[in-house]
Amino acid sequence: MIVSVQHVQKYYGANLVLSDVTLEIKQGDRVGLIGRNGEGKTTLFKMISGEQNYDGGQIHIRKGTKIGCLAQIPDYGDETTVYEVIARAYTELRACQRQIAELEAKMTDPAVYAEEAKLNAVLAQYDKARERFEREGGYEMEANIERVANGLRVPPEQYHRPFASLSGGEKTKIGLAALLLEQPDLLLLDEPTNHLDMKAIEWLEGYLSDYSGTVVIISHDRYFLDKVATKVIEIEDGEAFTYHTNYSGYQQEKEDRLLLEFAQYQEQQKRIKKMQETIKRLYDWARRNPQNPKFHRQAASIQKALDRMEKLKRPKLDQETMELQWKMKDRSGERVVVIEEAAKKFGERTLFQGVSDVLTYGERVFLIGDNGAGKSTLFKMILGNVAPSAGGVKLGARVEVGYLAQEQAPQDEEKTVLQYFKEEVRMEEGQARGQLARFQFFGPDVFRMVKNLSGGEWSRLRLALLMFEKPNLLLLDEPTNHLDIVSREALEEALDEFPGTLLVISHDRYFINRLASKIWALENGGLTRYLGDFDFYKEKTADLLPAAPAAPAVAPKEAAKEVAKPPVVEEKKVNPYQKAKVEEKIAELEARLKQLDADLLDPANGTDSAKLNALFADRDAAQAELDAALEKWMELEA
Numbered sequence: 001m002i003v004s005v006q007h008v009q010k011y012y013g014a015n016l017v018l019s020d021v022t023l024e025i026k027q028g029d030r031v032g033l034i035g036r037n038g039e040g041k042t043t044l045f046k047m048i049s050g051e052q053n054y055d056g057g058q059i060h061i062r063k064g065t066k067i068g069c070l071a072q073i074p075d076y077g078d079e080t081t082v083y084e085v086i087a088r089a090y091t092e093l094r095a096c097q098r099q100i101a102e103l104e105a106k107m108t109d110p111a112v113y114a115e116e117a118k119l120n121a122v123l124a125q126y127d128k129a130r131e132r133f134e135r136e137g138g139y140e141m142e143a144n145i146e147r148v149a150n151g152l153r154v155p156p157e158q159y160h161r162p163f164a165s166l167s168g169g170e171k172t173k174i175g176l177a178a179l180l181l182e183q184p185d186l187l188l189l190d191e192p193t194n195h196l197d198m199k200a201i202e203w204l205e206g207y208l209s210d211y212s213g214t215v216v217i218i219s220h221d222r223y224f225l226d227k228v229a230t231k232v233i234e235i236e237d238g239e240a241f242t243y244h245t246n247y248s249g250y251q252q253e254k255e256d257r258l259l260l261e262f263a264q265y266q267e268q269q270k271r272i273k274k275m276q277e278t279i280k281r282l283y284d285w286a287r288r289n290p291q292n293p294k295f296h297r298q299a300a301s302i303q304k305a306l307d308r309m310e311k312l313k314r315p316k317l318d319q320e321t322m323e324l325q326w327k328m329k330d331r332s333g334e335r336v337v338v339i340e341e342a343a344k345k346f347g348e349r350t351l352f353q354g355v356s357d358v359l360t361y362g363e364r365v366f367l368i369g370d371n372g373a374g375k376s377t378l379f380k381m382i383l384g385n386v387a388p389s390a391g392g393v394k395l396g397a398r399v400e401v402g403y404l405a406q407e408q409a410p411q412d413e414e415k416t417v418l419q420y421f422k423e424e425v426r427m428e429e430g431q432a433r434g435q436l437a438r439f440q441f442f443g444p445d446v447f448r449m450v451k452n453l454s455g456g457e458w459s460r461l462r463l464a465l466l467m468f469e470k471p472n473l474l475l476l477d478e479p480t481n482h483l484d485i486v487s488r489e490a491l492e493e494a495l496d497e498f499p500g501t502l503l504v505i506s507h508d509r510y511f512i513n514r515l516a517s518k519i520w521a522l523e524n525g526g527l528t529r530y531l532g533d534f535d536f537y538k539e540k541t542a543d544l545l546p547a548a549p550a551a552p553a554v555a556p557k558e559a560a561k562e563v564a565k566p567p568v569v570e571e572k573k574v575n576p577y578q579k580a581k582v583e584e585k586i587a588e589l590e591a592r593l594k595q596l597d598a599d600l601l602d603p604a605n606g607t608d609s610a611k612l613n614a615l616f617a618d619r620d621a622a623q624a625e626l627d628a629a630l631e632k633w634m635e636l637e638a
Contacts, residue, residue, distance in 0.1 A: 002027050002062045002186055002214050003048060005240070009056030010043055017043060019238030021057070025186075030208065031216040032229035032247060036319075037456040037484045039235045041218045045069060045188050048216075061186075068184030070176055070192060076163050083159035085174050087145055089181040093138050100129050148177050151203035152196065153371065168408075169195030180207065189217045193224050194481055197371040198507050220485050222247050223509035237316075261315040268312050275306050321486045322460060323438035324494030328472040333397035334361050336473055336501045337382055339527075341391035344377055351377055353390065355527040357520065364495075364502040366512045368537075369522035375505045376406070378522065379475055382503075395473075402471030406478050409458040411451050417461060418446040425468045439464040440487075455482030463491070472500035480508045509534045585625075592622045 003025040010018040017040040025031055035041050046052040047059060049069040061067070076085045087094060103126040112118045133139075149156075152173055163174065172195050179187065187208075193201050205227045208215050219225055225232070225247035232243045232250040241257075243250040279299045286295035336359045343353035351374035359365060367375050380386040381393045383403060395401070413420065422432040436446050439460045453461065459482050466474075474495070480488045492514050495502060506512055512519070512534040519530040519537045530537045596619040605611050 001025075001060075002029075002065060004060040005044075005048075005057070006059075007057035008044075008047070008054050008059060010040065010047065010052075011055050016238060018054075018235075021235070021238070021240045023233055023240040023242055025214060025216060027214055029214050029216075030211075030228050030230040031214075032225040032232045032250075033216055033218045033235070034220070034225070034232060034247075034250075034485060035235035036486055037454065040238070041235055042190055044235065045190060045216075045218065048186075049188060065186055066184040067186045067188065068179045068182050069188040070172070070179050070190055076175075080163045081159065082154070082161050082163055082166070082174055085163050086149060086154070086159075086177045086181065087141075088178045089183070090141050090145070093133065093136055093141055096129055096133050096136075097138060097141075100126065100133060103129060144181060148180050148207075151200065151207065152177050153200045173200075176204075183213065185213045187211065187213055187215045189215065189219075191218055191220070193219060193221045193507075196507070198368060198509070199370060201507065220480070220483065220488060221508060221510070222485065222488075223513075226510075258315050261312070265312045265314055268309075272306065272309070272311075275302055279303055279306070319486050320440070321490040322440060322463065322494075324463060324467060324490055326467055326474070326494060326498045326500070327470050328500050329400055329470045330398055330472065331499075332361055332399045332472045332501065335359075335396040336361055336363075336399055337393070337395060337503070339382075339391070339393050342378075342381065342388045342393050343390040344374060344381070344386070345389040350525060352522060352525050352527065355391070355522075357527060357529060359501060359503060361501055362499070364515050364517045365504070365520055366516045366518075366534075367503065367505045367520045367522060368507070368512075368534075373522045375522055376477055379403075379477060379503075379505065382475065399473050400469070400471045401473050401475060402466050402469045403475045404462055404466055404477060404479055406481065408455065409450055409453045413450040415450055416447045417441055417450060417453070420450050421461065421464065424465050435464065456484060456487065459483055460487065474498065474500065474502050474504075476502070476504045476506075478505055478507070480506065480511050589622055589625055593619065596622060 001024060003023075005021055005023045008018055008021045009016065021040075021044065033041050033044070043052065046069075047054050048061070049067050051069075076088075103122055106112050106122050107119065107126065112122055137144075154174065154177060158170075163171065166174065172192075176189070176192055179189075192204065196204065201221075201224060205224060208217075208228050215228070217225075217228065227246075229246045230244075232245065232247060234241045234243070234250070234254070241254075243253045245253060279302050282295045282299035282302070286292070286299065289295065338358050340356055341353075342355040344351045355378070367378065369375050377386055378393075381388055382395070383401065415423070417436065418429065418432060421427075421436055422429060425432070425435075427435070433446055441457075441460070448457075450458075450461070459479070463479075479491060483491065488508070488511065492511060495515055502515070504515075516533045517531075519532070519534065521528045521530060521537065521541075530540055532540075596615060599605060599615050605615065
């Protein structure tokens with residue numbers, strides 16, 4: 001056991017946040033800590049790490065446990081560089097490295113070199129420092145820093161920037177790199193994937209799966225939790241519920257638990273009702289027969305039993321969440337966005353070029369790519385806020401755009417949530433409060449200042465505003481960031497029912513798999529189209545990876561002799577009729593592929609998964625036939 005939490009309580013003023021939290025974390029556990037925003041997950045982290053006190057219960061940490069905790073936006077001071085933050089785990093080793101350099105300089109100093117006693121003293125210090133440097137892994141230090149920095153996609157040109165000059169997301173990523181290099185026994189990570197691109201997230205999944213210590217992760221990234229977590233602990237209504245499985249297993253186990261608890265609750269309610277009816281009947285008999293005291297005694301005995309009974313809470317089968325329902329003012333034309341050979345340059349840097357595609361009505365397209373690939377820039381070009389350096393981007397007929405950008409709550413906004421919402425949608429106060437309640441702003445929540453909203457609260461407010469615009473094209477830039485799992489599921493359901501067109505930037509792979517009909521991958525300065533969800537994209541891009549070179553059939557020296565021999569050339573006799581038949585077959589297969597591509601793009605097939613699967617299978621088979629026919633043609637041509 002590395003952490004034991006027993007019946008812990010925590011108050012914020014008069015508000016009881018954690019009422020009775022009991023959980024255990026064992027050595028080597030990979031724990032996903034989940035729960036709605038505001039349930040106290042980060043508070044629990046702070047209590048385990050010793051940053052905050054608790055008001056009741058006990059927390060035991062195994063003696064000697066080194067704890068590392070990633071704050072959502074870590075603070076390392078104004079003058080510290082990015083490299084100094086990343087290399088914090090090696091502070092003492094770097095001091096030892098500097099000492100070695102200083103001692104090497106002393107050994108070449110004529111004043112020291114000339115006196116044997118001084119030189120011997122310096123040599124002794126040097127040997128001791130070198131021995132320590134080697135013993136503590138000094139020679140692997142730079143390689144370890146490079147491995148983690150590369151994995152999290154921290155570019156070397158960023159190393160010398162002041163840490164304080166970075167954005168909040170960049171700071172979190174650098175703080176994560178520093179923490180991973182420290183390798184604490186207990187690693188506490190609060191939303192580590194929020195500011196990482198997909199490649200960095202996948203690298204982190206592998207790193208944490210192989211991590212030698214214990215890991216506890218607060219995360220709303222369901223795909224990530226499925227890959228990493230071996231135990232899920234949910235904080236709900238001030239209590240902790242443990243599931244020994246990953247996220248998908250948790251979903252099934254929780255449903256089973258709730259159904260069982262509801263059946264037990266109903267059974268107890270029947271028993272309570274029967275006891276209450278018996279007590280009432282006994283008292284009634286006692287009034288009719290005052291000379292017989294046994295009815296009073298029996299009634300009092302059953303009442304005592306009822307009072308001693310531990311009452312079961314009614315389980316919540318359906319959690320309250322956002323009530324999103326998008327409607328459109330009008331339907332757009334069939335061609336919603338047309339991109340023709342679009343390019344964008346900033347100075348000497350080219351983000352992308354030659355980007356072409358058509359977004360058609362009703363499509364659900366997800367735009368993915370590395371951080372800095374130009375995804376948000378492409379969105380701004382569609383909106384008309386950024387001009388392309390070459391080519392064109394235009395909207396189709398009757399397109400009404402609803403845009404959700406990646407942004408934090410404006411820090412200069414002095415209005416309350418109610419004032420801000422009421423003015424934006426031009427609505428009376430009573431009606432505005434009713435609409436805000438649909439987005440989980442209840443009672444005093446509507447009087448909070450907009451500038452003080454959390455990331456999740458600001459996202460919910462912007463989604464509420466977007467719903468009232470009634471767009472037929474939704475451009476959403478990382479819409480699930482900062483939303484808890486329940487809110488993400490509500491957003492997915494609303495978007496699934498949205499009759500218009502979706503174009504979404506996201507690194508939430510679970511979200512993409514739920515909704516995507518097509519993926520635009522902005523990679524290597526161009527745009528590649530994949531007709532499927534994220535898992536289909538991963539499958540297809542894995543097929544494109546270069547195969548490992550085959551081992552040589554002969555030893556190197558023998559191979560060299562073989563190459564040196566003059567080649568024997570045999571004259572080929574090509575049958576012209578056979579070659580014409582192959583060319584005819586190639587033309588037929590190319591036409592077949594073109595038709596299959598058109599069928600896959602047809603919106604009428606977009607909702608029929610069985611038909612889509614059959615079309616994909618036919619296309620793969622036709623492509624394989626075409627590849628074989630082309631190889632045959634090349635063989636005949638040679």
